[in-house]
Amino acid sequence: SAVISQKPSRDICQRGTSLTIQCQVDSQVTMMFWYRQQPGQSLTLIATANQGSEATYESGFVIDKFPISRPNLTFSTLTVSNMSPEDSSIYLCSVYGRVGQETQYFGPGTRLLVL
Amino acid sequence: AQSVAQPEDQVNVAEGNPLTVKCTYSVSGNPYLFWYVQYPNRGLQFLLKYITGDNLVKGSYGFEAEFNKSQTSFHLKKPSALVSDSALYFCAVRGGMDSSYKLIFGSGTRLLVRP
Numbered sequence: 579s580a581v582i583s584q585k586p587s588r589d590i591c592q593r594g595t596s597l598t599i600q601c602q603v604d605s606q607v608t609m610m611f612w613y614r615q616q617p618g619q620s621l622t623l624i625a626t627a628n629q630g631s632e633a634t635y636e637s638g639f640v641i642d643k644f645p646i647s648r649p650n651l652t653f654s655t656l657t658v659s660n661m662s663p664e665d666s667s668i669y670l671c672s673v674y675g676r677v678g679q680e681t682q683y684f685g686p687g688t689r690l691l692v693l
Numbered sequence: 694a695q696s697v698a699q700p701e702d703q704v705n706v707a708e709g710n711p712l713t714v715k716c717t718y719s720v721s722g723n724p725y726l727f728w729y730v731q732y733p734n735r736g737l738q739f740l741l742k743y744i745t746g747d748n749l750v751k752g753s754y755g756f757e758a759e760f761n762k763s764q765t766s767f768h769l770k771k772p773s774a775l776v777s778d779s780a781l782y783f784c785a786v787r788g789g790m791d792s793s794y795k796l797i798f799g800s801g802t803r804l805l806v807r808p
Binding site for chain 1: 725727729734735736737738739742744783793794795796798799800801
């Protein structure tokens with residue numbers, strides 16, 4: 579399985595500011611995703627990060643609020659913009675390693691608290 | 694529409710006793726089914742999966758799960774629970790023909806193993 583790291587692991591931010599979360603994989607992967615896990619909740623898919631093109635966002639999530647970059651096959655960033663306390667969550671990136679691989683692996687998550 | 698149900702918010706079991714965490718699903722076509730575990734302040738760890746073949750699949754840490762097509766279920770089991778198994782468990786599904794590779798997660802079940 580791929581080894582996935584995320585930076586920062588946690589942060590406390592003021593409302594109105596933005597935070598960029600990095601996801602680094604130790605090998606080239608075909609697909610990368612970003613999820614949100616609100617306190618006490620399950621995981622909700624934010625978007626699919628597409629290499630070299632705009633991300634594909636799920637219903638309820640927009641690019642202006644959650645811009646995503648994926649410049650290559652091992653790295654992606656998620657920015658949480660103009661934050662409010664409702665954005666306090668764990669943000670996780672996940673990957674599929676190779677075409678046809680069936681298992682999705684997750685990074686350790688970034689714990690965000692917005693005051 | 695694809696969906697996953699985990700009917701129990703919490704499961705309590707004594708150490709050494711067998712445990713079962715329930716999951717039912719709804720998906721078009723053949724399901725790809727997964728169990729993940731989340732320990733406090735950690736990301737999601739993959740436990741096991743069913744893609745095809747034997748209905749009983751074995752995974753990490755002594756866990757196993759049984760795929761039941763007629764009941765559309767994929768319950769997680771372990772013959773003898775450990776205190777260290779206490780964590781949050783998520784069932785997830787995707788359709789085998791779903792080219793988006795998106796996972797749909799259940800609401801999660803908290804497992805508490807008493808010494």
